[in-house]
Amino acid sequence: MDLYEHQARELFAEHGIPVPRAEVTDSPKEARGIARRLGGRVVVKAQVKTGGRGKAGGVRLAADPAAAELTARQILGMTIKGHTVGTVMLAQPVDIEAEFYVSYVLDRAAGRFLAIASAEGGTEIEEVAATRPAAVARIPVDPAEGVTPAKAGEIAAAAGLPAQTADTLVRLWQVLVREDALLVEVNPLVRTRQGQILALDGKVTLDDNAAFRQSRRSADAAEHGDPLEAAAAAKGLNYVKLEGEVGVIGNGAGLVMSTLDVVAGCGARPANFLDIGGGASAEVMADGLSVVLSDPAVKSVLVNVFGGITACDAVAEGIVRALDTVRLTKPLVVRLDGNNAVRGRAILDARRHPLVQQATTMDGAARRAAELATAV
Numbered sequence: 001m002d003l004y005e006h007q008a009r010e011l012f013a014e015h016g017i018p019v020p021r022a023e024v025t026d027s028p029k030e031a032r033g034i035a036r037r038l039g040g041r042v043v044v045k046a047q048v049k050t051g052g053r054g055k056a057g058g059v060r061l062a063a064d065p066a067a068a069e070l071t072a073r074q075i076l077g078m079t080i081k082g083h084t085v086g087t088v089m090l091a092q093p094v095d096i097e098a099e100f101y102v103s104y105v106l107d108r109a110a111g112r113f114l115a116i117a118s119a120e121g122g123t124e125i126e127e128v129a130a131t132r133p134a135a136v137a138r139i140p141v142d143p144a145e146g147v148t149p150a151k152a153g154e155i156a157a158a159a160g161l162p163a164q165t166a167d168t169l170v171r172l173w174q175v176l177v178r179e180d181a182l183l184v185e186v187n188p189l190v191r192t193r194q195g196q197i198l199a200l201d202g203k204v205t206l207d208d209n210a211a212f213r214q215s216r217r218s219a220d221a222a223e224h225g226d227p228l229e230a231a232a233a234a235k236g237l238n239y240v241k242l243e244g245e246v247g248v249i250g251n252g253a254g255l256v257m258s259t260l261d262v263v264a265g266c267g268a269r270p271a272n273f274l275d276i277g278g279g280a281s282a283e284v285m286a287d288g289l290s291v292v293l294s295d296p297a298v299k300s301v302l303v304n305v306f307g308g309i310t311a312c313d314a315v316a317e318g319i320v321r322a323l324d325t326v327r328l329t330k331p332l333v334v335r336l337d338g339n340n341a342v343r344g345r346a347i348l349d350a351r352r353h354p355l356v357q358q359a360t361t362m363d364g365a366a367r368r369a370a371e372l373a374t375a376v
């Protein structure tokens with residue numbers, strides 16, 4: 001999971017990395033008040049999970065609180081590389097003397113981490129690396145040893161950064177380790193005219209596989225993520241919200257992926273990805289149905305199950321029991337195939353639910369679900 005700049009900034013601050021004073025808002029009016037609190041002049045920064053914000057006009061200096069309100073109004077709602085700006089961060093401007101680049105990134109091939117650092121920060125590091133590769137130092141970091149003060153000194157010297165940055169380099173490594181991040185990047189890390197080292201921009205990618213041991217993350221996800229995804233995650237479901245109108249439930253990630261394709265091939269758009277896995281118990285089916293049905297964009301639901309170890313009759317029992325606990329409000333098209341398919345279909349037929357219909361093939365089921373979703 002990628003963090004927003006303001007979230008990265010908070011993590012940096014918690015680990016003792018100096019950052020400028022800043023606040024976040026989604027309201028231009030509030031931006032004016034924040035600017036006043038920060039001393040009048042502020043840098044207004046679009047909060048989107050993509051790079052190149054500055055180039056796109058999403059990072060701008062405002063001279064006073066009135067200008068901050070105007071600038072925030074212009075930046076909020078902007079689209080940067082397909083990401084709509086929903087919040088802005090207002091930061092205290094600093095007097096920059098020099099801009100550096102530093103990052104730690106997992107080098108999967110080498111089974112190590114890599115410190116990348118350059119005295120030519122501020123602009124896109126890819127550009128510097130392409131045109132002047134010697135200006136970018138790449139130093140392997142052994143995960144067991146980490147970045148000690150001595151290692152930090154080595155990185156700073158190799159990149160031509162002032163020795164003063166070593167403390168920040170050590171702390172940045174602590175962010176990576178303690179927060180279970182796969183990437184931490186500061187561009188620019190600056191030295192101010194007053195001689196202070198400050199992180200002016202941050203990118204952090206957290207390792208989702210470590211989320212279970214980072215207890216506060218689920219709360220963050222509930223606060224910042226899609227509410228349906230948060231509800232699904234709370235139930236342990238493998239759910240991803242998409243933009244269409246056909247709810248999709250299947251067993252096995254591969255089957256669900258191809259179901260999405262087939263729905264799209266029928267001229268409709270899938271509303272979600274939901275893999276209820278091999279077990280597909282009644283409870284999981286009920287949980288899955290309730291999440292999918294609570295999406296207001298969903299017009300019909302397609303359940304596509306291929307019976308394997310969990311046979312179709314067990315899945316059909318699961319659907320029938322789910323229908324007792326979840327109030328079905330939209331048409332449900334079920335395709336059961338594979339182990340005990342005939343028995344499974346008979347169980348569903350016997351339930352005689354007016355909103356449930358069956359199809360014997362995946363294409364047929366997808367076509368029906370697409371028709372139901374697109375019919376007005």
Ligand SMILES: Nc1ncnc2c1ncn2[C@@H]1O[C@H](COP(=O)(O)OP(=O)(O)OP(=O)(O)O)[C@@H](O)[C@H]1O
Nearest residue numbers: 050051052053054091092093094122187188200201
């Ligand atoms: N608080 C600040 N005070 C002074 N200058 C700033 C401040 N924040 C950013 N800048 C200047 O703006 C430039 C761009 O800002 P920043 O690095 O945050 O955005 P970006 O790199 O364009 O965005 P992205 O990370 O999406 O590519 C910085 O290199 C720096 O020169």
Ligand SMILES: [Mg+2]
Nearest residue numbers: 122187188201
């Ligand atoms: Mg930057």
